[in-house]
Amino acid sequence: MFIETPWTTLLLVLNLLISGYALLVDPALIDRLAFRPAHILRGREYYRMITAGFVHVGWAHLLFNMITLFFFGRPMEVLLGPVRFLLIYFGAELAAHGFSLWLHRNRPMYAAVGASGAISGLLFGYCLFFPFDRIYLFFFPVGIPAVVFAIGYVVLSIYAVQRGVQDGGIAHEAHLGGALGGLLLTLLLEPQALTIFLRQLGL
Template sequence: MFSLTPVVRNLLILNVAFFLVDIYVINLTPGFALRSFMSPAFMPYQFVTYMFLHGNFGHLLSNMFGLFIFGPLLERVWGPKRFVFFYFFTGIGAGLLFSGINYFEISQLREAAQTYTAYPTPDGLIDFLSQHAKGFYQANLDFVNQFEENPTNPTYIKDSVDFVNALYQREVNIPMVGASGAIFGILMAFGLLFPNTELFLLFFPFPIKAKYFVTFYGLYELYAGIQNAQSDNVAHFAHLGGMLFAFIILQYWNSQSKKFY
């Protein structure tokens, strides 16, 4: 019979408890989700607290399922203290990588918004939307067409500037939540420590070795992160960050002991 280890059990309880408090008692997201470095709501402690918040039940279930399946074996191999360190190291590392890339993207968006605000024109608005907000172009096509027909109309100019600035404010204040970074770190560690273990997955009709599953999943996350689809609200670079920091700490631990643990 499958048995939970102490740290995994406590992490499951904490994540479920925070989810229930967030949904039914008080909204924790405004203060404890991870914000952009450029957001006035950013606080350093959010690199820890964001790991215990989830967007919905499905988000929570998928992360806790990964922790439930892969976490206990790693805790038995490493012991509770090292497992706790690994969990927070990869989770915080995931937040750092995500925040670094987010800072680069938001900086570009802010510069584009400032440029447009200084020189608002229909062509400038089209360029801004096509480069930074493709998903909003079709939704605002009527306004763009009317602005093109009345390029000197002060109302259209003001509305376009307000729209661009509102879009920037929206992007800079989008919160990031979830234990996914730490879970992907656990998945990476499992693939490295037990590479030939065969996994039976619901969406695969045949067993796949852990090393191949981790490799394919990592490549998919990299592809999805680079694509950066407007409708995609998954923090793919946080997932990659968890895997990257897992690889780093495993390599360091391995260099300290031939047996690794």
């Protein structure tokens, strides 16, 4: 299983090691790697656009992201191969942070961490190939079709961004940017994705 998806496995291991080290040994590492618009724009610390995706603010944050990466990253890597998989993952992360950078360019104290943007991109790419697969949230017994979840996800994120809300520390704008980035990259890298999606919708 892990041999078939080496890059998903590596991303899981890196996230667990780096976040685990930061949470247990060196909490200051979270701030040094975090996405901070002021440091990126004024200090030219562009590495933060990537490194922020490898640190998390707590174990629940880390665990939820890694479970999502495990379940959606593996089928995407098998389906698309390692190169396209990595382009979507890191491209979605850059899209997530690029959108956040634009929104929070004048907020010097803003900071964010986590792999949610990159994972959102994989999730939305997955929806193109498997729109009616069931997604189960927080062990809720009734699964939600992937395409319904995706639409609801976008609507909620847009609403939250417009209201400037970050409930529970969730950076909705990063989720939205990553999701749209992953969707567009999947369509670009696999042109048949749209045909597959429309066929499953009966169009």
